[in-house]
Amino acid sequence: MAKKNKAPQFVESTKKFSRSKSGTAVIFIFLTLIGMFMVLPLLYVVVTAFKPLSEILAYPPKFFVRHPTLDNFVDLIEITQETWIPFERSLLNSLSLSAIGTVAYILIASMAAYPLAKNNAKYVKGLYQVVVLAILFRPEVTRTPLYILMSGLGLINTFWSLLLPAISGSFGVFLMRQFMMTIPNELIEASRIDGCSEMRIFWGMIMPLVKPAWLTLAIFTFKDLWNTGETQYIYEESMKTLTAVMQSISAAGIARAGAGAAVALIMMIPPIIVFIISQSSVIETMANTGIKD
Amino acid sequence: MDIKADTKKKYPDLAPMLNKKGNNQSGIRKWLYKQGPSLILLAPFTILFFLFTILPIIAAIVLSFTYFNMGSAPTFVGFDNYIRMFFDDQVFWIAMKNTAIFAIITGPISYMLSFFVAWLINEFPRWLRTILTMVFYLPSLAGNVYFVWTYIFSGDSVGFLNSILIKLSFIQDPIQWLTDTKYMMAVVIVVILWLSMGTGFLSFVAGLQSLKKDQFEAAAIDGIPNRFAELWYITLPQMGPQLLFGAVMQISVSFAIGYECMNLTGFPSTDYATQTLVLHILDFGGVRFEMGYACAVAVVLFALMLVMWTLINKLLSKWL
Numbered sequence: 001m002a003k004k005n006k007a008p009q010f011v012e013s014t015k016k017f018s019r020s021k022s023g024t025a026v027i028f029i030f031l032t033l034i035g036m037f038m039v040l041p042l043l044y045v046v047v048t049a050f051k052p053l054s055e056i057l058a059y060p061p062k063f064f065v066r067h068p069t070l071d072n073f074v075d076l077i078e079i080t081q082e083t084w085i086p087f088e089r090s091l092l093n094s095l096s097l098s099a100i101g102t103v104a105y106i107l108i109a110s111m112a113a114y115p116l117a118k119n120n121a122k123y124v125k126g127l128y129q130v131v132v133l134a135i136l137f138r139p140e141v142t143r144t145p146l147y148i149l150m151s152g153l154g155l156i157n158t159f160w161s162l163l164l165p166a167i168s169g170s171f172g173v174f175l176m177r178q179f180m181m182t183i184p185n186e187l188i189e190a191s192r193i194d195g196c197s198e199m200r201i202f203w204g205m206i207m208p209l210v211k212p213a214w215l216t217l218a219i220f221t222f223k224d225l226w227n228t229g230e231t232q233y234i235y236e237e238s239m240k241t242l243t244a245v246m247q248s249i250s251a252a253g254i255a256r257a258g259a260g261a262a263v264a265l266i267m268m269i270p271p272i273i274v275f276i277i278s279q280s281s282v283i284e285t286m287a288n289t290g291i292k293d
Numbered sequence: 294m295d296i297k298a299d300t301k302k303k304y305p306d307l308a309p310m311l312n313k314k315g316n317n318q319s320g321i322r323k324w325l326y327k328q329g330p331s332l333i334l335l336a337p338f339t340i341l342f343f344l345f346t347i348l349p350i351i352a353a354i355v356l357s358f359t360y361f362n363m364g365s366a367p368t369f370v371g372f373d374n375y376i377r378m379f380f381d382d383q384v385f386w387i388a389m390k391n392t393a394i395f396a397i398i399t400g401p402i403s404y405m406l407s408f409f410v411a412w413l414i415n416e417f418p419r420w421l422r423t424i425l426t427m428v429f430y431l432p433s434l435a436g437n438v439y440f441v442w443t444y445i446f447s448g449d450s451v452g453f454l455n456s457i458l459i460k461l462s463f464i465q466d467p468i469q470w471l472t473d474t475k476y477m478m479a480v481v482i483v484v485i486l487w488l489s490m491g492t493g494f495l496s497f498v499a500g501l502q503s504l505k506k507d508q509f510e511a512a513a514i515d516g517i518p519n520r521f522a523e524l525w526y527i528t529l530p531q532m533g534p535q536l537l538f539g540a541v542m543q544i545s546v547s548f549a550i551g552y553e554c555m556n557l558t559g560f561p562s563t564d565y566a567t568q569t570l571v572l573h574i575l576d577f578g579g580v581r582f583e584m585g586y587a588c589a590v591a592v593v594l595f596a597l598m599l600v601m602w603t604l605i606n607k608l609l610s611k612w613l
Binding site: 020023027030031034035037038039041042044045048057058059060061108109111112114115116119121124127130131132133134135136137138140141142143144145146147148149151164165167168169170173197198199202220223226227243246247250257260261264267268271272275276279282283284285286287289290291292 | 328330331334335337338339341342344345346347348350352353356361363406410413414423425426427428429430431432434435436437438440441442443444445450451453456457459460487490492495496498500502519520533534535537538541544545546548549551552556571574575578579584587588591594595598599602613
């Protein structure tokens with residue numbers, strides 16, 4: 001209470017008033033514990049990927065690697081070659097699926113987001129309501145009816161069966177729409193008065209302005225596609241993705257732990273790198289995700 | 294009032310022309326001209342969205358009243374699938390129970406933990422906040438890498454957790470974490486909590502940073518007793534829209550849990566101990582090809598999600 005009586009004009013000093021030292025200490029301990037829970041399993045992947053077999057099967061196991069080796073990566077390439085498909089083939093499948101899907105979805109989603117953000121017509125408002133509600137339904141929950149639909153359209157065992165569900169979700173459209181809402185209407189009005197067509201406004205002005213949003217969407221879409229391995233839609237080995245391969249290896253248990261960790265390491269690196277590069281765009285975009293009517 | 298009515302009054306002989314259908318048609322043309330760019334921009338998404346997101350939901354509702362095995366045309370069976378599900382299918386109730394655990398217990402814990410952590414790191418300097426955001430988001434970012442937990446919970450004595458517990462003499466024999474029905478759900482819950490800081494967490498971190506500073510300063514001057522009072526009276530009322538978004542993401546994730554169980558404990562798992570509704574749908578839709586029944590289970594899942602969504606909307610309405 002003494003602090004309160006000190007002149008309130010020193011806003012800087014009163015700001016810390018509600019913060020006790022012991023509270024801060026508790027927070028630090030709490031965050032450290034959760035942080036360790038989050039990071040240690042991933043660290044375990046990294047160190048296991050470089051462990052020789054003798055250390056993986058050692059008893060009692062050591063967390064850290066003593067004699068790092070690249071054997072597991074060589075092993076990974078060899079066992080995939082023998083049992084399933086060449087490793088580089090599934091890597092290529094995953095890469096091309098993720099790249100094509102990401103570009104396609106960013107285009108489709110931002111195109112739809114512009115009218116959803118700036119057109120006040122009734123049918124657009126109605127569509128927006130459906131879009132928000134549909135965020136609830138991920139492809140996992142609609143999978144069986146989707147499978148029936150896919151086989152009706154003859155898409156089973158094609159590239160499309162992995163691509164189409166991933167680029168028809170409403171989350172990305174919502175994300176882009178919320179960001180476009182922050183663009184002042186006056187800016188668009190001014191371009192209209194200058195005689196720009198709507199398409200010109202969209203491609204020339206809106207798209208450059210919402211760069212943080214589509215960078216963010218790129219991360220989310222890439223991450224999701226990179227992790228798809230809907231084995232129900234694809235039965236031909238040569239078309240399987242890296243995730244499907246990873247599942248097969250992990251199902252083989254601890255004997256294949258080295259190769260499993262190696263493929264896991266390869267799988268987690270691309271999304272992490274992309275995220276680190278564009279994390280400030282992500283935060284800027286996510287600040288606008290609040291749902292209000 | 295408007296020019297049309299005015300013209301009618303002044304020039305009665307022009308009235309039939311103004312009432313003509315042709316005028317209406319040019320109205321549609323005018324509307325199309327005005328909405329054309331919007332319609333073109335909306336078309337690709339709307340077509341894909343209705344075909345691959347909305348149509349499956351409608352198809353599930355229709356097919357849930359049929360017997361359909363993909364081999365022959367669906368035959369109408371009324372409510373048979375639903376009756377069978379509720380009264381004759383014990384595994385369905387296991388799946389219901391597990392889905393409820395994920396939706397009502399694990400889900401809210403994840404949701405609150407995400408918000409709590411986001412709120413705690415909000416006061417740190419920018420560089421530290423960035424690093425911590427990254428650290429907590431890593432498991433979600435790494436995606437399918439959660440299967441590393443199968444090595445940690447591996448059932449033999451070289452499994453990471455078992456060997457530590459044996460070495461510390463907590464246990465004598467290795468525990469079958471992934472196949473013993475006593476532990477399976479607990480293991481899956483641990484992994485789900487590990488994955489809990491996802492999109493909602495990022496949204497909270499970002500939302501907290503864009504709050505208005507003046508209210509916090511005013512509260513500090515008025516002498517707000519502690520940080521929890523500040524959270525309740527100042528922070529939360531401003532966070533409504535973000536909280537609602539986080540809730541949508543959390544519901545969509547919690548009810549979709551299933552593949553995590555499958556990759557950790559196998560499919561089908563021992564005594565169906567980790568069966569969820571999503572896996573039950575997969576069991577009938579993907580393995581037994583009883584599509585009508587699978588769709589009925591899906592309809593129940595959709596209904597539960599909508600009920601949850603409505604409840605959350607009501608709960609958060611005071612902050613919106």
